[in-house]
Amino acid sequence: MPSTTTSPELTVPDVTVGAKPRVLSGIQPTADSFHFGNYLGALRQWVDLQREYQPFFFIADLHAITVEQDPKVLRERTLRAAAQLVAMGIDPARSAIFVQSQIPAHAQLGWVLQCLTGFGEARRMTQFKDKSAKGGEGASSVGLFTYPVLQAADILLYRPHYVPVGEDQRQHLELTRDLAQRFNHRYKKTFRLPEPYILKATAKITDLQEPTAKMSKSSSSPAGIVELLDDPQVNAKKIRSAVTDSGSEIRFDPDEKPGISNLLTIYSALSDRTVTDIEEEYAGRGYGELKGDLAELVVDFVTPFRDRALELLEDQQHLMDILETGRRQAAAIAEVTLRDVFQRVGFAAPARSTGL
Numbered sequence: 001m002p003s004t005t006t007s008p009e010l011t012v013p014d015v016t017v018g019a020k021p022r023v024l025s026g027i028q029p030t031a032d033s034f035h036f037g038n039y040l041g042a043l044r045q046w047v048d049l050q051r052e053y054q055p056f057f058f059i060a061d062l063h064a065i066t067v068e069q070d071p072k073v074l075r076e077r078t079l080r081a082a083a084q085l086v087a088m089g090i091d092p093a094r095s096a097i098f099v100q101s102q103i104p105a106h107a108q109l110g111w112v113l114q115c116l117t118g119f120g121e122a123r124r125m126t127q128f129k130d131k132s133a134k135g136g137e138g139a140s141s142v143g144l145f146t147y148p149v150l151q152a153a154d155i156l157l158y159r160p161h162y163v164p165v166g167e168d169q170r171q172h173l174e175l176t177r178d179l180a181q182r183f184n185h186r187y188k189k190t191f192r193l194p195e196p197y198i199l200k201a202t203a204k205i206t207d208l209q210e211p212t213a214k215m216s217k218s219s220s221s222p223a224g225i226v227e228l229l230d231d232p233q234v235n236a237k238k239i240r241s242a243v244t245d246s247g248s249e250i251r252f253d254p255d256e257k258p259g260i261s262n263l264l265t266i267y268s269a270l271s272d273r274t275v276t277d278i279e280e281e282y283a284g285r286g287y288g289e290l291k292g293d294l295a296e297l298v299v300d301f302v303t304p305f306r307d308r309a310l311e312l313l314e315d316q317q318h319l320m321d322i323l324e325t326g327r328r329q330a331a332a333i334a335e336v337t338l339r340d341v342f343q344r345v346g347f348a349a350p351a352r353s354t355g356l
């Protein structure tokens with residue numbers, strides 16, 4: 001356990017001080033690297049939330065095992081995800097960053113909420129339908145079926161005001177609110193009803209080789225996806241070899257020109273310039289120039305990101321300290337909620353409290 005490897009001088013800032021509204025979100029450690037699709041589409045917005053909110057960000061390893069994982073790979077990916085969150089600007093002094101499985105209260109509250117969830121209610125979750133469609137329902141784990149209920153527990157434990165997620169998670173948030181309301185009604189008001197904070201798809205990034213399809217770890221070919229921890233020169237090459245459209249005009253038009261439009265979206269996201277501004281700059285110039293310049297921009301962006309992340313992965317002590325701090329901050333809050341829940345449900349308390 002990290003506690004044995006933690007520096008003794010580790011201080012744990014009290015995240016309840018200052019009382020900014022709380023936000024909470026999680027990401028599954030199911031890839032070796034974040035890619036442009038999830039980074040520019042959603043994760044990048046987590047960084048900005050730190051200004052106005054008190055964030056809790058966690059690596060959802062309990063959720064990851066709803067489908068089979070190689071243990072060694074899962075552990076490695078959990079640390080890689082944590083390192084990337086820090087590298088992209090999630091500041092451990094402002095945000096609690098932690099690993100879900102290190103807080104037993106998630107699974108414990110998950111069980112209580114499973115007992116409040118109707119079978120039919122769980123069956124209506126479209127993500128389960130989609131994910132189980134491949135191998136058939138019979139081949140899916142019960143964990144995959146109850147995945148959204150565990151997600152509700154993740155959220156409700158911390159009583160957050162907002163949950164920043166992509167549009168695909170909206171239904172899970174509705175379930176979370178329903179379960180919170182049901183518990184509050186059946187027992188006593190315990191949970192805050194969290195508001196979804198649906199991240200605007202400011203940047204919808206598509207596959208570089210198949211620009212009408214989403215850039216995605218599960219469906220994109222290696223050449224179609226920019227992985228942030230990859231060699232920057234490999235990523236530059238992928239940009240230069242991106243599929244472009246017929247014609248030669250550099251114009252944002254996702255229907256007629258999906259390839260160029262995707263490159264313009266990435267360009268805009270990385271340079272903080274508007275697409276119109278970029279279109280103007282490239283008026284009368286060729287695709288090759290746009291790609292060459294974008295490849296450079298990509299290298300300038302991914303190089304320092306990757307260096308920071310790899311440095312953290314080499315200096316595991318520092319990363320472990322960050323996660324241990326996050327664990328303690330999260331545990332302090334989760335344990336209090338769980339104690340209330342257990343008491344209200346009617347569980348007999350142990351004679352002596354074990355503390356946090």
Ligand code: TRP
Pocket residue numbers: 024025026027028060063150151154155163164165169
């Ligand atoms: N289901 C989320 C996703 O796949 C990950 C997740 C797990 C999550 N628990 C959460 C997101 C709690 C927000 C809050 O993206």
